[in-house]
Amino acid sequence: MTPEIRKQIEWTLLPLLTDVLPHVFANGAKFHGFRAECDACAASIELPEIHGDLVPVDGNRCVLNARAKCPSCEAFCEYHYLLNAEGEMSVLPLQGPSASLTQ
Numbered sequence: 001m002t003p004e005i006r007k008q009i010e011w012t013l014l015p016l017l018t019d020v021l022p023h024v025f026a027n028g029a030k031f032h033g034f035r036a037e038c039d040a041c042a043a044s045i046e047l048p049e050i051h052g053d054l055v056p057v058d059g060n061r062c063v064l065n066a067r068a069k070c071p072s073c074e075a076f077c078e079y080h081y082l083l084n085a086e087g088e089m090s091v092l093p094l095q096g097p098s099a100s101l102t103q
């Protein structure tokens, strides 16, 4: 089994993002999701097609690790973001394309 195939099997074991959202931060702020786009063809990828998890870190922040297979071109996309709910909610891409928050 190649590492690439192993990676694609493992990501399907992650919870659906819709199961773990909205994420409520320690200060009560809520994260409802983000607009995902395919790295390869820029098609939008809906939240119910994205698997991932959120790992809280200090200071009303959390790290979002998410993966999805593009429904249009079947490219494998990964999203790694640092969410910061200190003051106005912001999202910092750790890797991959930038994101815009959904309300």
Ligand SMILES: [Zn+2]
Pocket (backbone or CB within 6 Å): 038, 039, 040, 041, 042, 043, 070, 071, 072, 073, 074, 075
């Ligand atoms: Zn695509």
